[in-house]
Structure formats: structure tokens, C-alpha cells
Amino acid sequence: EADIYQTPRYLVIGTGKKITLECSQTMGHDKMYWYQQDPGMELHLIHYSYGVNSTEKGDLSSESTVSRIRTEHFPLTLESARPSHTSQYLCASSKTGVNTEAFFGQGTRLTVV
Amino acid sequence: QKEVEQDPGPLSVPEGAIVSLNCTYSNSAFQYFMWYRQYSRKGPELLMYTYSSGNKEDGRFTAQVDKSSKYISLFIRDSQPSDSATYLCAMLMNTGFQKLVFGTGTRLLVSP
Numbered sequence: 001e002a003d004i005y006q007t008p009r010y011l012v013i014g015t016g017k018k019i020t021l022e023c024s025q026t027m028g029h030d031k032m033y034w035y036q037q038d039p040g041m042e043l044h045l046i047h048y049s050y051g052v053n054s055t056e057k058g059d060l061s062s063e064s065t066v067s068r069i070r071t072e073h074f075p076l077t078l079e080s081a082r083p084s085h086t087s088q089y090l091c092a093s094s095k096t097g098v099n100t101e102a103f104f105g106q107g108t109r110l111t112v113v
Numbered sequence: 114q115k116e117v118e119q120d121p122g123p124l125s126v127p128e129g130a131i132v133s134l135n136c137t138y139s140n141s142a143f144q145y146f147m148w149y150r151q152y153s154r155k156g157p158e159l160l161m162y163t164y165s166s167g168n169k170e171d172g173r174f175t176a177q178v179d180k181s182s183k184y185i186s187l188f189i190r191d192s193q194p195s196d197s198a199t200y201l202c203a204m205l206m207n208t209g210f211q212k213l214v215f216g217t218g219t220r221l222l223v224s225p
Contacts, residue, residue: 107155
């Protein structure tokens with residue numbers, strides 16, 4: 001089983017609240033990713049990181065922000081949650097190099113009411 | 114047009130059936146092909162990984178890649194109820210950040 005953890009697993013929160021989704025991995029992977037997945041839809045990359053102090057936006061525009069201060073930690077923050085942010089957020093990590101496997105966390109299911 | 118097309122299903126089969134799951138893609142720059150399995154309320158886990166055209170077998174699972182047709186398949190033999198999950202194909206280019214591009218996933222239901 002992959003050593004990548006996301007908390008919380010489920011979050012229901014009111015509109016306008018600030019939230020942080022946590023993601024940690026103990027595999028020493030340089031690359032980390034955040035994907036957004038809606039029911040019946042493909043995973044969309046919203047953020048990625050090559051390593052410490054490196055963050056980039058993915059293909060899908062997102063109002064969230066990320067930080068990478070430590071190799072093992074890649075939190076995602078929404079400053080002001082809205083119902084349109086309701087989705088499943090999946091964190092993943094992989095080693096640097098070609099054709100390396102991406103390991104996924106269990107996901108955080110976010111509902112904004 | 115999406116880069117990766119995958120029938121979302123659901124696909125319902127009886128236990129013991131042979132299952133065929135498929136994806137097509139449009140970008141010939143994709144070089145690496147993966148199949149992930151995702152159980153309900155879990156993150157995806159890697160099932161199969163292939164690079165070249167042809168077949169790769171692992172137990173009851175066979176991954177097939179046809180780069181000339183831009184078509185990949187996953188076959189499951191002797192399907193079990195525990196195989197009920199969503200199967201996502203994913204592809205990777207050998208350039209740039211090498212981010213994975215996923216299909217929508219096909220939901221498979223294997224009934225006892």
C-alpha cells in the first residue's frame with residue numbers, strides 16, 4: 001500500500017470558509033500532484049510540484065493554491081470555499097524520472113454548502 | 114476533442130466472464146500507458162503499465178497496446194465480484210513534466 005495520506009477524508013463546510021486539504025507522503029518522492037475528480041468524469045490535474053519551493057498550475061483552472069515547503073508535504077488551500085468547489089480532491093506523488101508510477105492518496109471528498 | 118476517450122459504462126457482467134475495457138487517444142506523443150483501478154471512495158491504484166505495442170500479462174489481467182491505431186485495452190479473465198470498480202486508463206508523454214492524462218474511467222460491475 002502506498003505511503004501517501006490525505007486528511008480529512010470527508011469535509012462539509014459552509015460557503016466563504018477557508019480550508020486546507022492536507023497531503024503527506026513518506027516515500028521521499030520529489031514530484032507531487034493534486035487532481036480534481038467529479039463523479040463520472042476524468043481526473044483533472046490542478047497543481048503539481050517538481051520539489052521543494054516548486055509549484056505549478058495544472059491543466060484545469062482552479063481557485064485553490066498550494067505550497068511545497070517540505071518534500072513530504074503538499075497542502076492545498078481554498079481561501080473562500082464556494083459550492084462550485086464541491087468535488088473529490090486526490091493527491092499523488094511519484095519519483096523523478098521517466099515512466100515512474102504515481103501513487104495516490106485516498107482522496108478528500110469536499111462538500112461546500 | 115479529449116486527448117483520451119474512454120466509455121464510462123457502467124459495464125455489467127456475470128462472474129467468470131471475460132471483460133474488455135478500452136481507450137483511444139489522439140496524441141501520438143503518448144509513450145507510456147497505464148491502467149488504474151479505483152474502488153469506491155478510494156484513490157486509484159496502478160494495475161498495469163506498458164510501453165511498447167503488444168500484450169503484457171499479469172495473472173488474470175492482460176494489457177494490450179496498439180500504437181498504430183492509438184488504442185489500448187485491458188482484458189480481465191475469469192472476472193470476480195471483487196473486480197467491481199472503476200478502471201481508468203492513463204497515458205504519459207516522454208517530454209516536459211510527464212503528467213498523466215486520464216480517461217473518464219469505466220465502471221465495471223461483476224455480479225455473483
